[in-house]
Amino acid sequence: MAIKSAPARLGIVFGDQLNHDAALLHSLGSRDTVLMMEVAQESRHVPSHAQRTALFLSAMRHFADELTKRKHAVRYINLDDAKNTGSFETEIARAVAALKPSEIVCVQPGEWRVLEMLQRVASSTGIALTVLPDDHFLTTPEEFAAWAKDRSALTMEFFYREQRRKLGYLMEGSGKSAKPVGGEWNFDKENRLPFGKGGPSPRPRAPITFKPDKITLAVLAAMKSVLPELPGKSQSFAWPVTRKQALAALDDFITHRLAKFGPFEDAMWTSEPILYHSALSSSLNLKLINPKECCEQAIAAYNAGKAPLQSVEAFIRQLIGWREFMRGVYWLEGATYANRNGLDQRGELPNFYWSGDTDMACMKACVGEVLDTGYGHHIQRLMVTGNFALISGVHPRAVSDWYLGMFVDGIDWVTLPNALGMVMHADKRPGAAKGVTGLVGTKPYAASGKYIQRMSNYCAGCRYDPGERAGEKACPVTVFYWDFLIRTRKQLAGNQRMAMIYKNVDRMTPQVMTQVTVDAALLRKKLGIDGASTRG
Ligand SMILES: Cc1cc2nc3c(=O)[nH]c(=O)nc-3n(C[C@H](O)[C@H](O)[C@H](O)COP(=O)(O)OP(=O)(O)OC[C@H]3O[C@@H](n4cnc5c(N)ncnc54)[C@H](O)[C@@H]3O)c2cc1C
Ligand code: SF4
Known part of the structure; x- marks a missing residue:
């Protein structure tokens, strides 16, 4: 009697799932196919820094080569492949039509949007979908x-x-x-x-840095033709794109x-x-x-x-x-976490987040470094670029989309709680108890220019004075800080951790309060923040 072989499966590996030891890879047999897709939509749904896109695509190509060496059958869709349809959903449909798998299997993606897309594909094609836990993490x-x-x-x-x-x-x-x-x-x-x-x-x-190799250079060339509009500079690309390089980077950090x-x-x-x-x-x-x-x-x-x-x-x-x-x-x-806006802030993200063109030395340095490399360290994110968005009244999604696209490590599961929760204090649960104003943070990390002066040398080279909140030299960070406290007083009043801070607001005279409010409104207008964000 002929032995019927098991039906073939389609194993999807997304760009943030390059785990050499993933259970998914161990479970795939010789008749199964691994699908990896470079799709333009992933660099466009939020504008993605050129180095972020290059990193993902180059690391994916290296990983696919390693899978091929390990005898996996890989269906790899290049960004500049003439038949590339540009989105995960349409590429999976194309693979399903070509390979007729009995099952789609993948590791839990890093984003609700992608998980929901997979569920849509499974229901429209009628093919079973198995989503495996991500064994990279220490906690399920x-x-x-x-x-x-x-x-x-x-x-x-x-x-x-x-x-x-x-x-x-x-x-x-x-x-x-x-x-x-x-x-x-x-x-x-x-x-x-x-x-x-x-x-x-x-x-x-x-x-330690890693000079672009042949594969990275090919990715950069493909991006030039398919995604020429991406923000950020690609010239200084030096990120690890293989496990070997990443281990060298780990060793470099531990040693030095x-x-x-x-x-x-x-x-x-x-x-x-x-x-x-x-x-x-x-x-x-x-x-x-x-x-x-x-x-x-x-x-x-x-x-x-x-x-x-x-x-x-x-x-x-x-x-x-x-x-x-x-x-x-x-x-x-849940997926609706992304829509929270606990402090009801609705401003646009100022243009200098995309250009670095500002006379605020702190913002110029931190945004400039992001544009150059796709990286900023935690305090630059939390207390400079993040703090500015918080206190000036930017819509939480406008700034969280910026973090998601502009940093080489941006992936929704980690960017969103950091940007929307930790920075923007926007993630209060519906129906939260009185006095609870956020979920990830118990209070906003709002700070004036004095904090930046204490923790950096940025202010020493700035035309503004972090101690001034009025006049020629008034520091925009300091003006927005006091304005934030005045503006959000009603929302934050019940928060016990804000009580001491509001004692300082109480010491302001009504004239000073009005002056801060007016100056902040003028600044918001000048920076283009006050046009209500289209994000609702
Ligand atoms: C507004 C904002 C947005 C952020 N967006 C991202 C993001 O998109 N991707 C991302 O990986 N991290 C993000 N973070 C967290 C943190 O800033 C970065 O992980 C860190 O700066 C990366 O640099 P590093 O590898 O040198 O980290 P190190 O300072 O060396 O820290 C070591 C590691 O700890 C982890 N880590 C540290 N802080 C956090 C944190 N708050 N949340 C999760 N992991 C943390 C990271 O994996 C990091 O590599 C964000 C923080 C803020 C305030
Ligand atoms: S003075 Fe204000 S704007 Fe200038 S670097 Fe310091 S905090 Fe930033």
């Missing part, structure tokens, strides 16, 4: 939901402590009596230092920057975009490397006496704490 959405259940507030610090216990990272003892190494869960008190007047000393060693990561995590300095940060987010988010190996190498450096606890703890907190927490929030809150 279900585990996160179980942790979050019945909690009125989702506090990252408590989630992080459970992660430490679960993973046993930097813990002494075992079981219920396990304690954090060093006696504290968190050493942030000792971190958050600014540099002295002379800046970082010695200067941080420049991170980890030791100072903690103390200077929040500091900023002109022409030093990376300082002591890892610059590993794009490799992690593409899944070229995984959080487990990053943490284990950092802990090994601590055990070998090569990096202090305050740095190693801070680094692993970002990975097993913040990164997993943000993903948990994204899937927990």
